[in-house]
Amino acid sequence: MNVTTNSAAQAQRDIAEEFAFFGDWTERYQYLIDLGKQLPAFPEADKTEAHRVHGCQSMVWLVPSGDASKMHFEAISDSAIVSGLIALVLRVYSDRSAQEIVATEPAFIGEIGLAKHLSPTRSNGLAAMLVKLKGYAAQALA
Numbered sequence: 004m005n006v007t008t009n010s011a012a013q014a015q016r017d018i019a020e021e022f023a024f025f026g027d028w029t030e031r032y033q034y035l036i037d038l039g040k041q042l043p044a045f046p047e048a049d050k051t052e053a054h055r056v057h058g059c060q061s062m063v064w065l066v067p068s069g070d071a072s073k074m075h076f077e078a079i080s081d082s083a084i085v086s087g088l089i090a091l092v093l094r095v096y097s098d099r100s101a102q103e104i105v106a107t108e109p110a111f112i113g114e115i116g117l118a119k120h121l122s123p124t125r126s127n128g129l130a131a132m133l134v135k136l137k138g139y140a141a142q143a144l145a
Contacts, residue, residue: 011107014095015114022115031115032084039086042093045079058131060124061085065132067139071101074140078132088117088129096136104140109133 025031049066056063061082069075076097078089095111096104112118112129121129 011095011099011103015107015109015111018091018094018111019114028116028120031120035087035091036083037087038090039080039083039088042079042086042090043077045077049077050079056128056132056135058134059085059128061128063089063128063132065135065139067136067143069143071140071143073098074101074104074143076136076139085125085128088125089132092129092132092136096140101140101143105137105144 022031022034025034045064050062050064054064054066056065056078059080061080063078063080063085065076065078067074067076074097076093078093080086080089091111092109095107095109099107117129118126
């Protein structure tokens with residue numbers, strides 16, 4: 004799963020293509036849950052208040068590493084669907100330069116229809132996670 008594509012834009016196109024295979028949202032949710040199950044193990048020690056993403060209904064932790072030239076993120080949630088969303092976000096944004104992270108809009112959310120199929124609280128949580136992740140990248144550039 005940890006396939007680093009050549010750009011965030013390519014990662015977003017790949018995600019859109021994968022989701023296009025599924026006929027309905029029941030299958031897409033199942034795929035999201037499966038993606039979440041493939042996230043690497045997350046150290047309990049990193050489940051701290053400092054790493055917590057606020058604005059999510061479920062518990063989400065996001066840990067940045069690296070520098071402006073290449074930032075890496077690890078994240079996990081106590082929710083299966085949110086973990087799947089995290090897997091998608093990490094594919095697009097992790098292991099990229101801070102500049103690319105800041106410049107990349109999460110177009111895949113609209114392209115695969117996620118925006119219409121997430122509850123308002125999950126949408127808010129996804130937005131909060133992206134704000135925090137981009138904030139880390141902006142700090143790295145400062």
